[in-house]
Amino acid sequence: MLYRKYRPQNFSEIVGQEHVVKTLQGALESGRVGHAYLFTGSRGTGKTSLARIFAKALNCADFSKMRESNFAEKSSVRRSLGEGGLPEPCNQCDSCLAASQGNLLDLIEIDAASNRGIDEIRNLKDSALVAAPSGGFKVFIIDEVHMLTKDAFNALLKILEEPPSHVVFILATTEPHKILPTVLSRVQRFDFKRLNQGQISGKLGMMARKEGIKINEEALKTIAMSADGALRDAEVALSKIQACLPVGEASTDSTKAISVDEVNEMLGLVSYRxxxxxxxxxxxxxxxxxxxxxxxxxxxxxxxxxxxxxxxxxxxxxxxxxxxxxxxxxxxxxxxxxxxxxxxxxxxxxxxxxxxxxxxxxxxxxxxxxxxxxxxxxxxxxxxxxxx
Ligand SMILES: Nc1ncnc2c1ncn2[C@@H]1O[C@H](COP(=O)(O)OP(=O)(O)O)[C@@H](O)[C@H]1O
Ligand SMILES: [Mg+2]
Ligand SMILES: [Zn+2]
Missing domain, CATH: 1.20.272.10 (Zinc Finger, Delta Prime; domain 3)
Incomplete structure (x- = not known):
């Protein structure tokens, strides 16, 4: 699936959501990292991707060095910097490499849709109290957090009231109205926006070029519009189209680009005409x-x-x-x-x-x-x- 292959690994690869990206990079820059964040917004807009990048950056060797020196030696640490001199995970240290492969021990992801109960949160609490093996941050990403039972929610609230200093929680939900006000008051909330057609077709175009899929601009726009703001849906659609192409045949200069009509047919869409x-x-x-x-x-x-x-x-x-x-x-x-x-x-x-x-x-x-x-x-x- 293309959406796995092209999951952003850097802040700079996140499309849109500038307000969230800037604030998280600012926290890394200053060392003032919050203990609980809430990412809300519709599906496929980058919540999980950004949570993982933040977790990676928090455990990156560069950031650990800066933290050890209490941010005094900022300049002496060779820090990976992105556009505008803002921090990025280095993507080279052991911790970053583990994170990119989904093997970072200090990153614990919980899907609250299937682990809704009090026991899960109790386990989480026990784990949160133990320092991170690496001495860095322990990051818990709790997806679909609105699905927790009431008891589980209250147990989570207890942890949020007095979080251990080495722990960062990132709660994610598509339904923020279901989150208790007591929780809302303890988190820093970010609302992820639906992506617009230009943002979506921009990333699709990049992916198509890298994959050698010849497709015209209007056809990309058509896919983007059908995705209703969710980049993941658009990427899944592009995978479908790729699967329809003849295998093993590299596209050449003479290969015809995929047209709007072909996209409509492959995706079962109705032509805008x-x-x-x-x-x-x-x-x-x-x-x-x-x-x-x-x-x-x-x-x-x-x-x-x-x-x-x-x-x-x-x-x-x-x-x-x-x-x-x-x-x-x-x-x-x-x-x-x-x-x-x-x-x-x-x-x-x-x-x-x-x-x-x-x-x-x-x-x-x-x-x-x-x-x-x-x-x-x-x-x-x-x-x-x-x-x-
Ligand atoms: N803002 C974004 N920038 C770049 N890629 C994105 C963005 N949002 C979604 N994607 C793409 O969609 C996939 C799913 O995104 P994800 O972060 O899991 O969304 P969410 O958690 O909001 O449902 C990612 O692997 C990525 O390829
Ligand atoms: Mg997600
Ligand atoms: Zn690193």
Missing amino acids: YYPEFVSCLLGNDKTGALDLIQKIYLSGADLENFTGHLVEYMRKILMAKINPVVLASISGINDEETKSILALGQNTDGQKLIRIIVSFSNARNEIKHSPVPQLPLELAVIELCGT
């Missing part, structure tokens, strides 16, 4: 046209739930643009062509009709799963909106 076309049919009460399109999309093998989800998203943009065209600029992943079609569709349309379409198709989307004929909920929505 269909959305404005479908919406025009609905707005013009052209039910034959709309029904034909549904059939065409279904036969192309695309996932209808996915199509309907994107359709609702597309309709939302039209509605928002109608209310205030300026907001379009703040919605990520829209290119010029799309902006034009969205503004045009919104202009001469009654807002109430847009709302009716959105509501009908949101409901239809939920019914697809249970429908004996997958197209039926969408067809009924069309007929209801355009009349029989």
